[in-house]
Amino acid sequence: MIKTWNPQSWRNRTALQQPTWLDSGALEQTLKMLGDQPPLVFAGEARDLTEKLAAAARGEAFLLQAGDCAESFESSADSIRDRLKVILQMAVVLTYAGGMPVVKVGRIAGQFAKPRSSDTETQGEIELPSFRGHIVNDVGFSESERRAEPNRLLMAYNRAAATLNLVRAFTRGGFADLTRVHQWNQEYVADSPQGAKYEALAGEIDRSLQFMQACGIDLSRESSLNEVEFYTSHEALILDYEEALTRQDSLTGDWYDCSAHMLWIGERTRQLDGAHIEFLRGVKNPLGCKIGPTATVEDVVGICEALNPDKVEGRVTLITRMGADKIRDNLPPLLEAVKATGHPVVWVSDPMHGNTYTAADGHKTRHFDSIVDELAGFFESHEKAGTIAGGIHLELTGDAVTECLGGGDDLVDDDLARAYETMCDPRLNGRQGLDVAFRVAEIISQRSNSAAS
Ligand code: TRP
Ligand code: MN
Numbered sequence: 001m002i003k004t005w006n007p008q009s010w011r012n013r014t015a016l017q018q019p020t021w022l023d024s025g026a027l028e029q030t031l032k033m034l035g036d037q038p039p040l041v042f043a044g045e046a047r048d049l050t051e052k053l054a055a056a057a058r059g060e061a062f063l064l065q066a067g068d069c070a071e072s073f074e075s076s077a078d079s080i081r082d083r084l085k086v087i088l089q090m091a092v093v094l095t096y097a098g099g100m101p102v103v104k105v106g107r108i109a110g111q112f113a114k115p116r117s118s119d120t121e122t123q124g125e126i127e128l129p130s131f132r133g134h135i136v137n138d139v140g141f142s143e144s145e146r147r148a149e150p151n152r153l154l155m156a157y158n159r160a161a162a163t164l165n166l167v168r169a170f171t172r173g174g175f176a177d178l179t180r181v182h183q184w185n186q187e188y189v190a191d192s193p194q195g196a197k198y199e200a201l202a203g204e205i206d207r208s209l210q211f212m213q214a215c216g217i218d219l220s221r222e223s224s225l226n227e228v229e230f231y232t233s234h235e236a237l238i239l240d241y242e243e244a245l246t247r248q249d250s251l252t253g254d255w256y257d258c259s260a261h262m263l264w265i266g267e268r269t270r271q272l273d274g275a276h277i278e279f280l281r282g283v284k285n286p287l288g289c290k291i292g293p294t295a296t297v298e299d300v301v302g303i304c305e306a307l308n309p310d311k312v313e314g315r316v317t318l319i320t321r322m323g324a325d326k327i328r329d330n331l332p333p334l335l336e337a338v339k340a341t342g343h344p345v346v347w348v349s350d351p352m353h354g355n356t357y358t359a360a361d362g363h364k365t366r367h368f369d370s371i372v373d374e375l376a377g378f379f380e381s382h383e384k385a386g387t388i389a390g391g392i393h394l395e396l397t398g399d400a401v402t403e404c405l406g407g408g409d410d411l412v413d414d415d416l417a418r419a420y421e422t423m424c425d426p427r428l429n430g431r432q433g434l435d436v437a438f439r440v441a442e443i444i445s446q447r448s449n450s451a452a453s
Contacts, residue, residue, distance in 0.1 A: 005282035007246045007255065010239055015092045015275035017115040017237055018267060019136045019148040020129070027240070034244035037157055040164055041232065043249035043284070049261045050286045051229050052103045056315030056390040057346045060268040062098050062444070063317070063391025064091055065262075065288075065348065066433070067107030070114050070424035073134045073159050076209035078329060080163060082398025083108070084170055084185040086430045088228070089198060090437035092181060097441030099448060107395070109163040110260045112156045113237035114424050115268045131423070135238055136157075137391070139423050145163070153241050160232075160259065167230055177226035179219060181205050187429040188400045193408050200435060239279050246257040246283060249289035257283040264288030264319065267353070270313060272302045281307050288317040290432060293326045293354060297337040317346040319393050320378065323354030324370040327377035335385035346390040359405075363416040365426045368406030372439050379443050380417030392440060396428040397421075406431040 003009075021027045055061035066087050068075075084106075091102045112135035121130045121141070128146040131139045133269065135156040138145035170176065181202040189195045195335055213219050220226070236242045236257065245259040263283070267290040269276040280287050289303050308315045318338075324331050329347075351374035356367045368431055375392065382389040402415045403426035420426075428436065 005278070007243045007279075007282070010243070010275040010279035012279045013273060013275040014271070015239055015269075016271070017266075018134075018239065019132055021148050021150050023150060025251050030153050031240055031244045033154060034157055034241065035197040037245070039245065039247050039256075040157075040160055040294060041258050041261050043251065043256045043258075044253070045231070046256055046261050046285045048229070048451075049103070049105070050312070052101070052229075052314070052316060053286050053346050054344070055101070056103055057313050057344045057388065059388040059390070061062050061101045061103050062094055063103045063105065063346060063348055065105040065107065065187055065319075066090070066093060066394040066396050068109075068111055068397060069395045069427055070133050070423045071108065071111045071159075072423060073112075077166060079397070080108075080166055081170065082186055082430065083396070084167065084175075084230075084398075084432045085172040085186055086189070086396060086398045088176060088184045089189070090435055091228070092178075092184075092205065093198065093201060093434070093437040093441050094444070097445040103231070103391070104204045104228060105262055105356075106167065106194070107233060109167060109232040110156070110160040110234040112159070113235060113241075115235075115237060115266050115367075130173075133187060133237075133424075135241065140313055153174045153238070153244075156241065157245070157259075164232060167232070171230040174226060176228040176230075178205065179209060179226070186430065188397065189398075189434055192193045192431045194434040194438060197438060208253070222226060231261040233260050233262035235263065235266050236280060236313060237266060237269065237274065239275055242279060249284075252284075254284040255282055257285050260285075262286045262288060262317075264290065264317070266290050267292040267321065270299070270303060272299070272306060277303070277306050286314055286317065288348070290350065290353070291318050291320045291322075291334070293322045293330050295334065300334050300336060300342055301343070304338060304341065304345065306402040308343065311343055314346070316343070317348055317390070319350045319352040321353040322377075324351070324372065324373040324377060326354065327374050328381060330383040331378065332385050335381060335387045339385065339387055347382065347387060348391040348393050349375055349389070350393040351375045351378070352393075352395045352425065359413050359416055361413060361416060363420055363426070365416060366404045368404055368432055368435070371404070371428075371436065375436070375440060376443065379447070392436075394428060394436065395425055395432065396430075396433040398430045400425060403427050403429070407435055
């Protein structure tokens with residue numbers, strides 16, 4: 001029996017990870033203002049993304065979902081542009097290797113909320129609320145910075161709108177034109193072995209384009225070559241915010257959460273009887289759900305049934321984050337079980353969150369080798385289960401940070417302090433991100449070669 005859904009029905013369930021807003025009057029007022037704002041994305045765009053994800057579920061496309069762990073209200077236009085550049089570079093590498101479309105989805109223009117393992121943080125004698133992302137409070141360790149400010153919900157909306165505007169301009173205004181494939185190789189990345197490898201590949205693409213031009217194709221008129229469809233996504237954590245941006249589509253009468261094209265449910269808030277599943281099951285956007293190492297077959301099948309009772313292809317993306325040492329044991333049974341139910345799923349690997357640990361000097365980090373190992377285990381598990389590895393989900397930045405260890409520069413513990421800038425989890429820098437794309441490209445090109453022979 002399906003109980004009736006409405007944008008508020010989640011309020012009858014337990015909502016984990018919600019901030020304690022002290023000023024309920026201010027909260028009400030902010031939510032009312034948010035409810036009057038125009039949508040950030042449109043229902044038709046979300047439907048297009050669902051179709052593209054359906055192709056990924058069938059193995060006819062590959063999902064690249066990437067961006068910051070926690071976006072900052074202060075990140076500059078340059079930093080947003082550089083993140084886009086790395087994602088475009090990675091998309092080129094994967095498109096070329098896989099010979100199939102890459103669906104590009106950013107953790108961007110709304111990734112402002114963070115679930116935390118503890119409600120408070122203690123430093124010395126002082127205990128304050130944990131940092132929950134810029135949509136809630138600030139990262140500094142003082143009482144005023146850590147106070148949950150309802151006004152931040154409105155700031156998040158404005159910040160998301162400004163970021164999305166930039167993303168739309170970059171992806172539609174000529175910046176993403178394939179004839180500029182060399183220009184996405186920003187100095188810091190170009191100046192590395194991965195950058196050189198990328199240059200070689202970009203040279204091949206150049207020659208193909210010249211060939212097409214010589215054949216009489218006017219490249220400047222081919223929007224498929226000079227634009228990309230770039231979609232937004234974030235963890236739908238703060239349900240007050242998501243509800244306030246939910247609108248009924250005039251064309252179909254369906255509800256859409258217009259804060260982003262795709263929303264996902266975190267590992268900590270995916271309870272079948274919880275508020276997050278209740279809210280998201282009623283909106284028509286494509287949905288993701290993180291699946292950690294403790295997830296059971298019943299959990300995973302239950303999630304598919306709750307979010308996608310009609311088994312619509314492209315509706316559900318399951319993002320597994322097991323850890324390199326667990327994925328080969330824990331993932332195959334889940335793949336088999338979901339396959340047996342006939343639920344269509346885009347299986348995606350998040351090789352970041354299961355491989356986080358604290359280095360000796362206290363920095364949270366991840367090693368490049370574990371990330372690549374989890375990805376390899378992901379592809380192996382799908383091979384074994386006869387299911388489709390549909391994409392990857394990464395935390396990265398275009399900036400020259402030193403937050404994850406290893407990679408081409410072989411960063412070691414002592415490097416962490418040099419450029420550790422993240423507000424939350426350690427991200428791949430531009431070089432490491434591109435390197436991951438090349439590693440995955442190797443795996444998927446081998447796969448398509450063996451399928452062809
Ligand atoms: N529009 C195509 C796509 O999005 C080709 C393309 C144009 C492209 N610019 C790109 C691909 C930049 C990757 C990166 O796939
Ligand atoms: Mn994270």
